[in-house]
Amino acid sequence: xxxxxxxxxxxxxxxxxxxxxxxxxxxxxxRHVTWIPSYGPEMRGGTANCTVVxxxxxxxxxxxxxxxxxxxxxxxxxxxxxxxxxxxxxLIVNQSLMVAAPQRADLEIVLVPATEIATEIGQVRATxxxxxxxxxxxxxxxxxxxxxAVLQDKLGARKAHLHxxxxxxxxxxxxxxxxxxxx
Amino acid sequence: MAVELLKGNVALxxxxxxxxxxxxxxxxxTPQTELLEHMAQRMPELGRAFVQAESELAAINMVxxxxxxxxxxxxxSSSPGISLMQEGFSYIAGSExxxxxxxxxxxxxxxxxIQPSQADYFQVTRSAGxxxxxxIVLAPAxxxxxxxxxxxxxxxxxxxxxxxxxxxxxxxxxxxxxxELPPMRPLRAERPDWALTGAQGRAPRIITSLELDAPxxxxxxxxxxAKLREIRxxxxxxxxxxxxDARLVVVGYGTAGRIAQTAVRQARRExxxxxxxxxxxxxxxxxxRLSRLADRVDAFLVVEMNAGxxxxxxxxxAGGQVPVDFYGRTGxxxxxxxxxxxxxxxxxxxxxxxxxxxx
Amino acid sequence: MMVAxxxxxxxxxxxxxxxxxxxxxxxxxxxxxGVAHRLVAEVLDELGIRxxxxxxxxxxxxxxxxxxxNTDGCEAAHGRAPAMATGIKRVRPDMVVFTYQGDGDLAAxxxxxxxxxxxRGELFTTIFINNAIYGMTGGQMAPTTLPGQxxxxxxxxxxxxxxxxxxxxxxxxxxxxxxxxxxxxxxxxVKEIMKAKKAIRTAFKVQLAGLxxxxxxxLSACPTNWSMSPPEAMRWIExxxxxxxxxGDFKVAEGVEALLKER
Numbered sequence: 185x186x187x188x189x190x191x192x193x194x195x196x197x198x199x200x201x202x203x204x205x206x207x208x209x210x211x212x213x214x215r216h217v218t219w220i221p222s223y224g225p226e227m228r229g230g231t232a233n234c235t236v237v238x239x240x241x242x243x244x245x246x247x248x249x250x251x252x253x254x255x256x257x258x259x260x261x262x263x264x265x266x267x268x269x270x271x272x273x274x275l276i277v278n279q280s281l282m283v284a285a286p287q288r289a290d291l292e293i294v295l296v297p298a299t300e301i302a303t304e305i306g307q308v309r310a311t312x313x314x315x316x317x318x319x320x321x322x323x324x325x326x327x328x329x330x331x332x333a334v335l336q337d338k339l340g341a342r343k344a345h346l347h348x349x350x351x352x353x354x355x356x357x358x359x360x361x362x363x364x365x366x367x
Numbered sequence: 368m369a370v371e372l373l374k375g376n377v378a379l380x381x382x383x384x385x386x387x388x389x390x391x392x393x394x395x396x397t398p399q400t401e402l403l404e405h406m407a408q409r410m411p412e413l414g415r416a417f418v419q420a421e422s423e424l425a426a427i428n429m430v431x432x433x434x435x436x437x438x439x440x441x442x443x444s445s446s447p448g449i450s451l452m453q454e455g456f457s458y459i460a461g462s463e464x465x466x467x468x469x470x471x472x473x474x475x476x477x478x479x480x481i482q483p484s485q486a487d488y489f490q491v492t493r494s495a496g497x498x499x500x501x502x503i504v505l506a507p508a509x510x511x512x513x514x515x516x517x518x519x520x521x522x523x524x525x526x527x528x529x530x531x532x533x534x535x536x537x538x539x540x541x542x543x544x545x546x547e548l549p550p551m552r553p554l555r556a557e558r559p560d561w562a563l564t565g566a567q568g569r570a571p572r573i574i575t576s577l578e579l580d581a582p583x584x585x586x587x588x589x590x591x592x593a594k595l596r597e598i599r600x601x602x603x604x605x606x607x608x609x610x611x612d613a614r615l616v617v618v619g620y621g622t623a624g625r626i627a628q629t630a631v632r633q634a635r636r637e638x639x640x641x642x643x644x645x646x647x648x649x650x651x652x653x654x655x656r657l658s659r660l661a662d663r664v665d666a667f668l669v670v671e672m673n674a675g676x677x678x679x680x681x682x683x684x685a686g687g688q689v690p691v692d693f694y695g696r697t698g699x700x701x702x703x704x705x706x707x708x709x710x711x712x713x714x715x716x717x718x719x720x721x722x723x724x725x726x
Numbered sequence: 727m728m729v730a731x732x733x734x735x736x737x738x739x740x741x742x743x744x745x746x747x748x749x750x751x752x753x754x755x756x757x758x759x760g761v762a763h764r765l766v767a768e769v770l771d772e773l774g775i776r777x778x779x780x781x782x783x784x785x786x787x788x789x790x791x792x793x794x795x796n797t798d799g800c801e802a803a804h805g806r807a808p809a810m811a812t813g814i815k816r817v818r819p820d821m822v823v824f825t826y827q828g829d830g831d832l833a834a835x836x837x838x839x840x841x842x843x844x845x846r847g848e849l850f851t852t853i854f855i856n857n858a859i860y861g862m863t864g865g866q867m868a869p870t871t872l873p874g875q876x877x878x879x880x881x882x883x884x885x886x887x888x889x890x891x892x893x894x895x896x897x898x899x900x901x902x903x904x905x906x907x908x909x910x911x912x913x914x915x916v917k918e919i920m921k922a923k924k925a926i927r928t929a930f931k932v933q934l935a936g937l938x939x940x941x942x943x944x945l946s947a948c949p950t951n952w953s954m955s956p957p958e959a960m961r962w963i964e965x966x967x968x969x970x971x972x973x974g975d976f977k978v979a980e981g982v983e984a985l986l987k988e989r
Contacts, residue, residue: 204372204543211372211545219372219543244629246542249703390817416816420809421842428806428839432813435800436780436821440813458803563798563814565821567777571747573792575783575801 185215185240187325188248191312192233192265193257193278198312202255203234205316209326209334210238218246231260238325253323255315257298259283266291276318276361278311294318296360302353307346310353317357328358370547376540378510378548379443379469379533380405382517387552388467389438390416392429394448397481398537399471402443415554423448427455427468434464435574437562439521439555443469445537446487447478449495456530457496460591461576465524469517469533471540474699482699483536483622488676491532492650500591502530503598504649508606508625510544516647518549527598528561534649536672538622538701598651605653606645609635613642615715616660618681619670620646623702627670630707639715649677657684665718667691670707672700743767745776747796756949756956758913759787759855763794765923766824766853769930770797779822780814782807784836786828787861805836808843811850822933823850830860833869833895840899840941847904847938851929854895857946858967865951869893872970877951892970896943900976906938907985908977912945914963918973925975931985938979945971 189206193199200221207219221234235251237243254265255276262277269275271290280299298314320328332351339347373381380402383391391406403419410417416433420426426442433440444452449470459466472487474480495502503523507513513535520531558564563572578584609631610616619627624645634641644660644667646653661667666689669678675693682691694710696702742748745767753759770776776797783791785804792799802810807825815823832840832854840852859877860866866879870892874883884892900908907929911922922944929940945967947959954962978986 428809432810
């Protein structure tokens, strides 16, 4: 297994954390993994993206031009990364912030109204978990049970109250991702 | 110790702590600030010295002072800050005290940007300050190697009483990767016999780089050069992959070397006999091994995140025996494996049909 | 036995302090660096701290100060002595650390270092020699050169329109909360020299008591570059420098008062 995944969106959407959660979980499951952020000078509100490589082999390049998976949290990221995903790759789209539908016919595309669902379950900041869930439904890179344990560990005692809502968000994403998408 | 997911900058800082650094002095600059922040938290916790200096100039001179007093001391910065520290590097080298410096390189010249770069190669390997010397320069390509080289940096600095730079870039500094930290070493109990400890019951010790008498200063230089020759003799380090039967060897260090690895593997899958040579010490440059490779390969391809700096060292090592081609990105652009692969296959197609011997 | 002692014992009234080495200095005739060195050395002797003192020499005329003090010492880059002293003191708080700096070193190229060392309240002592000129490089304008003063780089006299007014460093440093004791003294006559020594002693005591940063600015003579005879130079300090650079204590922090009263 060797997947190169780009998570991209606005700063503050939990983009980097979604990638880190995947990285921590992959490590927990004994995989090789790298996580790198791309950062601008602004601390908040600018673009944020990170690249995660998960592999059964030692990882050479932690960067890639053509990821096998892109998880796009907003429309500018959709515009930027849709053309770059490898043919046959996976594109997870936050449908709530999408302006125009994705065009590529050679990709597996999952549209997730993630911001709406997150708002509906009362935690808009869990958008990232919904998209992450949809990703795991299509590419079981890591086990959900491991995610649960790692999330608990990363939230710590101070943010323990956020664990259940984040896992609920992940489950919603898994449910949406699960049905086979017909093009 | 267990394998954990560590960010490069934090791993460098914690590795220095485990290696026994007693004093850290630094000034914030992106993309190395996490290193300083980790030190700000950890050093006081451990009862060790941490000072956020007023400038990089002050920081390196604080390192110089602490080193004169016999402490393991370090600073860290990024390219524009390293330019400011050059004065201190020169005094430290001239006075022959140990010091460790981390340079998380960024795009230049000038203020440039904060993206990953290797544009400081000339600055750090050629002198890193006025006068006639080279610092020791180590270039990790992964978080684990960053940890290992950080520990080595302190040992080399002490062994040779010299400036040691660990150079990486924002990609390695910001990357999270599984790695294992070394166990905590006890702090050195004894001060070295040259350190300033107060002239109690002995003649005063003086640490200076000043020598107005030209013949005497030439002697100082002769001693320094003898030391540098010894370093050159014993400390050349590199990693290589698939060079045994390679017709084309890609040469890259740090991030560029690591990205090239993916391109080299792809070329192998396509049937090209390509290998990778990754210098770990940039000074001393691993010229011996590279010269031997030059005896039997058909070409080198140097890959750097600059306009061609290590390229000079590869050309010198190749000694005109084989063509040395170059692929580089500048301004903070990070090459992707696809473009390095293109450069490899373009050069490979130009190789003569048979190797010069053996085929 | 008693009689022999009374008759033969010589009475030493003046000797080289143990904290000064028995070597000739390179200073010019009439220069007061030698006086300042001696005062520091006498204080180190009297406080019994020579064997745990580390001196940091500057760039400038006092660049070889480490050859004259009989203590451990090192040579800083131009202006960086306070940074170096910070590094030393932070890893060896049991040592007594002092910098000895001129006006180019401290008030021009090293302004940042001295201000921030004082701001942090670093526990070392600075001896600041203000002779209103760059001595070692041959008499150029210093940040402390007086208005109208002729130097080789202000041949028409210091023009305050283009070069600004001289910096009163003692007053600047005194304004920083981390500075515990800041004084200006002069070396132009015996009475002032004795006052200078007392201030230097207080400054080292402030360090020993851990009260904060301490600095003594000393108005000094440079007859060579002022183109004066030594007596003329002494008069010039009194008549030209002292009016611009008033003598006195500019910062006496809490806890220092008691030290001032000690003999």
